[in-house]
C-alpha cells in the first residue's frame with residue numbers, strides 16, 4: 665500500500681512580536697518514521713513543536729495531519745486527533761502521584777483502554793512502576809522525564825512529539841531514555857524528536873532536519889547526516 669503522509673508542515677512562519685522564529689519551514693513525517701530535528705539553541709525547534717501541537721499560531725503556512733489542515737485547530741482537539749507532545753522541561757504535576765499523572769495523560773480515552781496503556785507504560789518504565797504511588801515532585805529529573813514520556817504515550821498518539829528528552833540528565837539515565845525510545849520505535853510509533861544529543865538521536869532516527877536560525881538548512885537520511893562533515897563539525901563534536 666501507499667504509505668500515508670502523517671504530518672506535513674508547509675512554509676511555516678512564526679513570530680514573537682518583531683522576532684521571526686520560523687521562516688518558511690517545511691517538513692514531513694511519514695507513518696512509522698522517526699524524524700529528528702537538530703539545531704543550536706534558539707534555532708526554533710521548540711517553536712516548531714509548539715506550533716504543530718496547536719500552542720502557537722503561525723502567521724503563515726500550514727500544518728496538515730493525516731490530510732487534515734490543523735493549522736488553526738486548538739491544542740486539545742489536536743491531542744484528540746492523535747498528536748501528543750512531551751514538552752521540554754517535563755512539566756509533570758508535582759503534587760499528584762506518578763499513577764495520577766499517567767492517568768491524566770489518558771483523559772481522552774475510555775477507562776479500560778487507558779488502563780491497558782497504563783500497563784504498557786509501566787512495563788516500558790519499570791522505575792515508574794516502582795514509584796507509581798509516589799508524588800511526581802519527589803522523582804529525580806530522569807524519572808520525571810520518563811513520566812513525561814509515559815504521560816504522552818497514555819493518549820496512544822499516532823504521532824509523538826518529544827522535545828529534548830535527555831536534557832540535563834546523567835549519561836546512565838540518558839541511556840535508559842534512549843532504550844525506551846528504541847522500544848517505542850519497535851512498536852511502530854511515529855516520532856518527531858528534538859534532541860541536543862545529536863549523535864544518539866541520529867542513530868535512532870530514519871531521517872533528520874537541521875534548523876538554523878528559523879529555517880531548514882539541511883535535510884537527509886539519518887545516516888547521511890551522521891556522515892556529513894558539516895553536521896559532524898557543528899553538531900556531533902567529539903565522541
Ligand code: ATP
Nearest residue numbers: 680683684685703704705706707708709710711712
Ligand atoms: P532551545 O534549544 O534553546 O530551546 P530552540 O531551537 O527550541 O532553542 P526556540 O525556543 O524555538 O528555539 O526559539 C526560537 C527563537 O524565538 C529564539 O530567537 C528565541 O529567543 C525566540 N523566542 C522563543 N520564545 C519566545 C517568546 N516567548 N518570546 C519572544 N521570543 C521568543
